[in-house]
Amino acid sequence: MVFQNAFKRKTGSGMTSLIFVTGGVVSSLGKGLSAASLAAILETRGLKVTLAKLDPYINVDPGTMSPFQHGEVYVTEDGAETDLDLGHYERFIGTRMSQVNNFTTGRIYNNVIARERRGDYLGGTVQVIPHITDEIKRNIVKAAEGYDVALIEIGGTVGDIESLPFLEAIRQMGVEYGKQAMFMHLTLVPYLKAAKEIKTKPTQHSVKELRSIGIAADVILARCERDISEDERAKIALFTNVPKEAVITALDARESIYEIPILLHEQGLDDIVIKRLGLEAGEADLSRWEEVVDRLSNTRHEVTVALVGKYVEHSDAYKSLTEAITHGGLRQRIAVNILRVESEQIEQEGIGSLDGVDAILVPGGFGERGFEGKVAAIRYARENNVPYLGICFGMQAAVVEFARNVCGLEDANSTEINPDTSAPVIGLITEWLDASGNVETRSEDSDLGGTMRLGGQRCRLRPGSLAGNLYGKDIITERHRHRYEFNNHYRDTLQRNGMLLSGHSMDETLVEIVEIPAHPWFLGCQFHPEFTSTPRDGHPLFSGFIEAALKSKQGELPAEVASL
Ligand code: GLN
Numbered sequence: 247m248v249f250q251n252a253f254k255r256k257t258g259s260g261m262t263s264l265i266f267v268t269g270g271v272v273s274s275l276g277k278g279l280s281a282a283s284l285a286a287i288l289e290t291r292g293l294k295v296t297l298a299k300l301d302p303y304i305n306v307d308p309g310t311m312s313p314f315q316h317g318e319v320y321v322t323e324d325g326a327e328t329d330l331d332l333g334h335y336e337r338f339i340g341t342r343m344s345q346v347n348n349f350t351t352g353r354i355y356n357n358v359i360a361r362e363r364r365g366d367y368l369g370g371t372v373q374v375i376p377h378i379t380d381e382i383k384r385n386i387v388k389a390a391e392g393y394d395v396a397l398i399e400i401g402g403t404v405g406d407i408e409s410l411p412f413l414e415a416i417r418q419m420g421v422e423y424g425k426q427a428m429f430m431h432l433t434l435v436p437y438l439k440a441a442k443e444i445k446t447k448p449t450q451h452s453v454k455e456l457r458s459i460g461i462a463a464d465v466i467l468a469r470c471e472r473d474i475s476e477d478e479r480a481k482i483a484l485f486t487n488v489p490k491e492a493v494i495t496a497l498d499a500r501e502s503i504y505e506i507p508i509l510l511h512e513q514g515l516d517d518i519v520i521k522r523l524g525l526e527a528g529e530a531d532l533s534r535w536e537e538v539v540d541r542l543s544n545t546r547h548e549v550t551v552a553l554v555g556k557y558v559e560h561s562d563a564y565k566s567l568t569e570a571i572t573h574g575g576l577r578q579r580i581a582v583n584i585l586r587v588e589s590e591q592i593e594q595e596g597i598g599s600l601d602g603v604d605a606i607l608v609p610g611g612f613g614e615r616g617f618e619g620k621v622a623a624i625r626y627a628r629e630n631n632v633p634y635l636g637i638c639f640g641m642q643a644a645v646v647e648f649a650r651n652v653c654g655l656e657d658a659n660s661t662e663i664n665p666d667t668s669a670p671v672i673g674l675i676t677e678w679l680d681a682s683g684n685v686e687t688r689s690e691d692s693d694l695g696g697t698m699r700l701g702g703q704r705c706r707l708r709p710g711s712l713a714g715n716l717y718g719k720d721i722i723t724e725r726h727r728h729r730y731e732f733n734n735h736y737r738d739t740l741q742r743n744g745m746l747l748s749g750h751s752m753d754e755t756l757v758e759i760v761e762i763p764a765h766p767w768f769l770g771c772q773f774h775p776e777f778t779s780t781p782r783d784g785h786p787l788f789s790g791f792i793e794a795a796l797k798s799k800q801g802e803l804p805a806e807v808a809s810l
């Protein structure tokens with residue numbers, strides 16, 4: 247076959263090793279977290295590691311998928327809208343993810359069909375094997391290129407019709423890469439309360455299913471709520487053809503997901519992988535992870551932050567955000583309880599549910615449902631000196647609230663909510679562009695009009711502002727995902743009334759951060775700081791916000807609202 251080895255050679259010196267991660271029995275076993283955790287250990291052993299997620303659905307990317315169904319859309323530095331597992335990857339390893347690290351069946355077909363339309367197949371019949379599988383392999387190579395180890399996670403569960411082309415592609419790569427490829431299979435080992443025993447049968451079946459498509463697992467990660475005895479591990483090993491030590495128990499993490507690298511290392515998973523792939527590596531050093539876990543489990547304070555949004559019931563919808571909030575407490579060992587408040591509930595029942603919370607956060611969002619509830623929550627925070635952090639939509643809502651209730655522009659709104667508002671303080675750039683066309687409103691690297699502004703963009707901070715002090719630098723890069731912007735025609739009115747515009751795009755044309763200096767801690771940012779927060783380094787805005795929540799709880803913030 248023509249493609250054999252051509253793929254292998256492309257990975258630099260041919261030295262990239264591939265670890266394919268599949269899942270069996272049920273979904274949601276934590277494949278992404280397990281892969282990221284193994285990657286984290288390998289990184290501490292001095293290897294250059296990357297990860298990629300292959301999603302079997304037909305959407306070309308997750309950008310259009312509802313957070314209710316699929317959880318958060320994670321945005322990379324280069325502006326790709328990706329699966330939330332990439333967020334885990336960036337929180338666990340130092341390698342930055344980009345658009346090559348996540349692709350879907352839809353993207354693969356899109357590429358192949360585009361090529362077919364161009365006539366690239368010279369009249370040949372275009373088929374799943376080899377054309378689709380070749381395209382999958384090409385994309386895997388692209389993601390893996392230049393690294394010592396690439397962990398390739400296949401979404402879905404073995405046995406799904408959708409994932410078959412992916413599994414066929416990685417089977418072929420297993421043959422082509424030989425000793426430089428291995429397969430790690432994550433399965434469920436349920437504990438049956440009535441029988442008081444764990445059951446290995448689903449694992450046996452799932453490994454058998456994998457074998458029937460030509461893939462032999464090298465490592466079994468058995469997800470179980472209790473420890474798996476030596477006997478049970480021996481049984482799984484026997485039935486699945488892997489050595490007993492390669493049956494690893496993936497226990498539910500006791501304290502936090504950041505414990506998983508430690509738990510996997512204790513069972514020698516990294517050694518097994520390094521030996522199997524014949525890699526040279528140093529000793530593992532998990533001290534930074536131990537430090538994170540220690541800070542999370544031995545806390546000295548506790549605060550409650552209200553998260554006022556639309557998708558609060560879906561735990562994955564704000565994944566990066568809830569992680570970043572937790573990271574925000576690490577520096578001062580603050581345990582953060584997140585009170586999820588549905589903004590529509592505020593509209594119906596008033597702001598009673600916010601009574602006694604130490605801080606309020608309104609996250610990113612789209613559409614009018616629940617918007618007024620968010621505005622009401624922000625008003626409550628502003629008028630009662632409760633620390634407030636508004637992210638993207640949460641910043642836009644804060645601008646609307648301020649315009650209405652402080653500047654007296656009663657009808658103020660975002661044109662996303664009310665296109666006919668007489669005071670469009672937030673709108674599409676094309677809507678508020680100066681009619682004369684003379685005003686230069688185009689930002690360095692943003693799109694005009696209906697296109698999303700996506701990915702990392704630079705922002706200049708105002709020295710001495712809350713943001714300037716927290717970041718401790720003049721220029722930052724943060725990630726965006728939105729269409730609407732602060733309307734420059736209202737800059738003067740808002741500033742005159744006490745709002746500080748403390749962050750701007752590099753050419754000064756777009757407002758990126760707003761603050762209320764008369765309030766002890768009130769900040770809204772047009773970007774998403776949660777995407778760049780990591781457990782090791784935290785993020786200045788989240789640390790500042792959670793520490794302000796603690797001060798608020800301890801009564802250290804002024805109770806009197808300063809007049810604006
Ligand atoms: N809906 C708003 C916009 O498109 C905010 C988007 C967001 O919060 N990510 O501008």
